[in-house]
Amino acid sequence: xxxxxxxxxxxxxxxxxxxxxxxxxxxxxxxxxxxxxxxxxxxxxxxxxxxxxxxxxxxxxxxxxxxxxxxxxxxxxxxxxxxxxxxxxxxxxxxxxxxxxxxxxxxxxxxxxxxxxxxxxxxxxxxxxxxxxxxxxxxxxxxxxxxxxxxxxxxxxxxxxxxxxxxxxxxxxxxxxxxxxxxxxxxxxxxxxxxxxxxxxxx
Numbered sequence: 166x167x168x169x170x171x172x173x174x175x176x177x178x179x180x181x182x183x184x185x186x187x188x189x190x191x192x193x194x195x196x197x198x199x200x201x202x203x204x205x206x207x208x209x210x211x212x213x214x215x216x217x218x219x220x221x222x223x224x225x226x227x228x229x230x231x232x233x234x235x236x237x238x239x240x241x242x243x244x245x246x247x248x249x250x251x252x253x254x255x256x257x258x259x260x261x262x263x264x265x266x267x268x269x270x271x272x273x274x275x276x277x278x279x280x281x282x283x284x285x286x287x288x289x290x291x292x293x294x295x296x297x298x299x300x301x302x303x304x305x306x307x308x309x310x311x312x313x314x315x316x317x318x319x320x321x322x323x324x325x326x327x328x329x330x331x332x333x334x335x336x337x338x339x340x341x342x343x344x345x346x347x348x349x350x351x352x353x354x355x356x357x358x359x360x361x362x363x364x365x366x367x368x
Contacts (some may be wrong), residue, residue, distance in 0.1 A: 243320075282348075
């Protein structure tokens with residue numbers, strides 16, 4: 166196996182569905198998983214995150230093995246950020262507190278993703294003291310993206326993050342995702358059934 170980038174093999178039955186995924190991806194940039202609904206895209210992300218365990222599976226990032234015949238690193242110990250279809254923000258917390266939720270304390274190394282950097286990148290400064298209840302769908306998803314980045318992930322997983330948005334909000338978030346791509350070198354696995362998103366974002 167290569168010591169750089171992402172290597173996965175997941176094969177097994179999940180309910181009535183048979184998942185068979187075997188691929189490698191570079192250690193930076195956006196890798197898109199594209200296909201119709203029900204073809205197993207989200208199942209691959211769940212296996213990558215450690216939320217679904219298939220016996221005999223293999224998953225490694227830059228040579229660090231998260232799953233093999235003898236190893237299974239649980240979800241909370243995998244350095245991942247996960248952005249879902251719905252933003253799933255905490256309604257009782259401000260945008261600022263949502264952003265900082267899950268951010269490791271003392272992340273001061275040179276590669277750490279900074280709070281100010283994320284707030285500026287996603288245009289969140291004017292929203293910091295608001296409740297998620299008073300945000301648009303696109304604004305909520307920008308906060309979810311920022312929160313995922315501030316967890317200091319080595320791998321970012323995105324599960325159709327634009328599917329719940331209207332056309333104008335989708336276009337807006339796509340521009341922010343392009344900024345993310347340009348500003349950070351971490352690998353992203355991006356699930357979608359929209360070919361336009363693949364053409365615009367994927368390496």
